[in-house]
Amino acid sequence: MRTRRFVLSAVVLASLLSSATAPVHAQPTVAIETLAGNVSQAIAVTAAHDGSGRLFAVQQTGEIRVWTGGADFETTPFLDISTILVSGSEQGLLGLAFHPDYASNGFFYVNYTDLGGDTVVARYQVSGDPNVADSGSHYPILSFVQEATNHNGGDLHFGPDGYLYISSGDGGANWDNSQDTTNLLGKLLRIDVDADAFPADPDRNYTIPADNPLVGQMGAAQEIWHLGLRNPWRFSFDRSTGDLFIGDVGEGEWEEVDFAAPNSAGTNWGWPCYEGHEEFQTSGCLGIGSYDFPILVLEHDPPDQNNCSVIGGYRYHGTESPAFSNWYFFTDWCTGVLWAAEENGGGSWTAHDVGDLGTFSVTGFGETEGGELVAAGGWRIVRIFDPTNAIFADGFESGDTTAW
Numbered sequence: 001m002r003t004r005r006f007v008l009s010a011v012v013l014a015s016l017l018s019s020a021t022a023p024v025h026a027q028p029t030v031a032i033e034t035l036a037g038n039v040s041q042a043i044a045v046t047a048a049h050d051g052s053g054r055l056f057a058v059q060q061t062g063e064i065r066v067w068t069g070g071a072d073f074e075t076t077p078f079l080d081i082s083t084i085l086v087s088g089s090e091q092g093l094l095g096l097a098f099h100p101d102y103a104s105n106g107f108f109y110v111n112y113t114d115l116g117g118d119t120v121v122a123r124y125q126v127s128g129d130p131n132v133a134d135s136g137s138h139y140p141i142l143s144f145v146q147e148a149t150n151h152n153g154g155d156l157h158f159g160p161d162g163y164l165y166i167s168s169g170d171g172g173a174n175w176d177n178s179q180d181t182t183n184l185l186g187k188l189l190r191i192d193v194d195a196d197a198f199p200a201d202p203d204r205n206y207t208i209p210a211d212n213p214l215v216g217q218m219g220a221a222q223e224i225w226h227l228g229l230r231n232p233w234r235f236s237f238d239r240s241t242g243d244l245f246i247g248d249v250g251e252g253e254w255e256e257v258d259f260a261a262p263n264s265a266g267t268n269w270g271w272p273c274y275e276g277h278e279e280f281q282t283s284g285c286l287g288i289g290s291y292d293f294p295i296l297v298l299e300h301d302p303p304d305q306n307n308c309s310v311i312g313g314y315r316y317h318g319t320e321s322p323a324f325s326n327w328y329f330f331t332d333w334c335t336g337v338l339w340a341a342e343e344n345g346g347g348s349w350t351a352h353d354v355g356d357l358g359t360f361s362v363t364g365f366g367e368t369e370g371g372e373l374v375a376a377g378g379w380r381i382v383r384i385f386d387p388t389n390a391i392f393a394d395g396f397e398s399g400d401t402t403a404w
């Protein structure tokens, strides 16, 4: 049976969850508008950082759609891999990241659950048409077995160090995977996709960075960068500082946002020993000092708004909404509350309810090339901006868009 011990007092929790503590800066004023529609089951959005200003929406069903600045996404998908994957619930095309040198090499990376339900990270390349990828360019990078359909993680991003980071859930069948350093489940992985250290294996095409924390440890999966995660559905790097934010979806009580400074490796975020700050299943666990704890938590039970699945977002460093600077934006899938959080100093954070994204709507945030905040959900991509400061550039005329 599950045991509980409240590590944090109710007062401390209140300061994390509400405006009980005075903010360092006034909380931002937020407007949310549809940027472009005509997508379907959109779960992620990202830019290629090739100077084109385009956005790419990931449809869970297996298509990547491209937006070139109009009212809608292009009708022809950038890529369609719907025939090689299984989608629905927590499966499908789950993540997309463009190579830091995309403008010159045309490489991008996807994370999906294949027809057997297992996780595949693969590379594709753009075709001669910048708005269409070469569907025949599939090149496997890494794959691993999923024991159940859920808890697949699925996000991927290049870090400021040029390495590819991949979030993986505990697999869904065995919580203990997250503490097991011999497998890739329940981890944040870090690999170098620019070389192949496994020439005899055609399905494994990357190298292990020499400073990964488990390099040289017998039997360990050396791709591991951080561990102890349950289902890190969405994570991001701060484009200015390199700080890492992970939204780790909780089990029954606590949603959490985890934070790591640049280049800190081997952090253990505690699952399944701890859920949020609470003990969960501590049999066989290490001392509490071996684990790191979230900077922000959201509770499932009333009266805290029935949170169910945190959607990790971004710390803003764009130019159109200066009042957003340094605020970290995130939400919860079930409540749709848009939270803006800032560090108070000394590692404590305060989150404020600054907007309403709608219930069961937004499943991923993204940034434009210039660092403006956007989000993906269902049939559209929305932009999130400060209506009192925003510069309506590049066709982002508020009068042309549908209110959220």
Ligand SMILES: [Ca+2]
Pocket (backbone or CB within 6 Å): 146, 147, 148, 149, 150, 151, 152, 170, 171, 172
């Ligand atoms: Ca799974």
Ligand SMILES: [Ca+2]
Pocket (backbone or CB within 6 Å): 196, 197, 198, 199, 200, 201, 202, 203, 204, 205, 206
């Ligand atoms: Ca190989």
Ligand SMILES: [Ca+2]
Pocket (backbone or CB within 6 Å): 228, 248, 256, 269, 270, 271, 274, 275, 276, 292, 293, 294
């Ligand atoms: Ca945790």
